[in-house]
Amino acid sequence: MDSRSARKHQAIMDAATTVFLDKGYSGTSMDDIAKLAAVSKQTVYKHFADKEKLFADIVLATTDRLDTAIDLLAGIPIDADNLEENLTRLARQFLTTLTHPQVIQLRRLIIANADTFPDLGAAWYERGFERGLATLASTFQRLSDQGLLRIDDALLAANHFSGLLLWIPVNKAMFTGRSQHTEADLDRHAATGTRVFLAAYR
Amino acid sequence: MDSRSARKHQAIMDAATTVFLDKGYSGTSMDDIAKLAAVSKQTVYKHFADKEKLFADIVLATTDRLDTAIDLLAGIPIDADNLEENLTRLARQFLTTLTHPQVIQLRRLIIANADTFPDLGAAWYERGFERGLATLASTFQRLSDQGLLRIDDALLAANHFSGLLLWIPVNKAMFTGRSQHTEADLDRHAATGTRVFLAAYR
DNA sequence: ATCGAGTACTGTACCGTCCAGTTCCACAGT
């Protein structure tokens, strides 16, 4: 069922995602998108009412992709033995996912336009952020029920966990352009962050 | 030495700061700034070469103001007794300062334009972020020398402290527009964050 | 006579629309 129309639609979405992530909302022209999608501008406007609508669509689509990625990640079972090692590995994967250049660029994009598109910022916050925290929290709750952790507010614990891990690398990436972290940096953040977390919650 | 010229200069800086913080870089026109400063556009261009230069100047000036505020804050002495209470108060003041709407808007502004002005992002990161962490770290080092904390990497400890405190409220503010936190929220973040920090570092 | 206000102007970028001509696709009849 890849009708021509559907193919074009997808091509436009892909192109728009690329260009918006790269150049920001106002830095992107509809002509740019049409050209990259190898499609006429008329066709773009046939599929999307206007620039704002197109922007909202690609942001939400990308957010959903990220959301499912996090779900998968938090679903990985954690052994009772070697709790610290297992948790460190979870932390490490969190870091990999959330410092991925595309994710960083998406954050940038939403923050930059949170004034113009308040609904979009709120939607991202709820679907891409709070939901991620909630799944992480349910993992912690499980560990707590097994007696491996000592937690009364699982959501708060998830907040602390992610704050310990992400505050530095995410901020660095936000401010210093497309800075790529070395693997060693991320390893270190995962290890030390997990250690502090366990000191408080084991 | 308030020459007429100096006063105009200041008026333009103030107006530009206000408008840029409110509407973002590309959302702000030079006419807006001139009008708010009660000055002709010609005069604006007499004092600042172009829009980019003006933007860079006001960002760096605001960053410096924030930096000195943090210095003051981290310099407050901490009693040996009631460590947790004292640290919680420090945390609370950190939160107040860094969730101030102006600061949040400045962060937004820099992140939004980190691609176009990479130097500015880097400058903010070094002067407004790493420097703040460094002063916090030196406070922790002092406490460690007094035997109140057990720290081997003071800078890392400062990172963890700020991550625990700021991750949630700052993210929320970034994404959900000018959301104001209730005092109670901030109290709670300060208390729980400090508790986790002390569990790991006391 | 110097400085700045006020305003008009230039050049550019870009959103969204329009139109004339072309390609794709589903479905009919053979």
Next chain:
DNA sequence: ACTGTGGAACTGGACGGTACAGTACTCGAT
């Protein structure tokens, strides 16, 4: 299976309208 046909979708380019950075020029104030 093969062809023909109608309609929908697409192309490419042009165009109106608007917004805005930066410049030029006139006139009044001090």
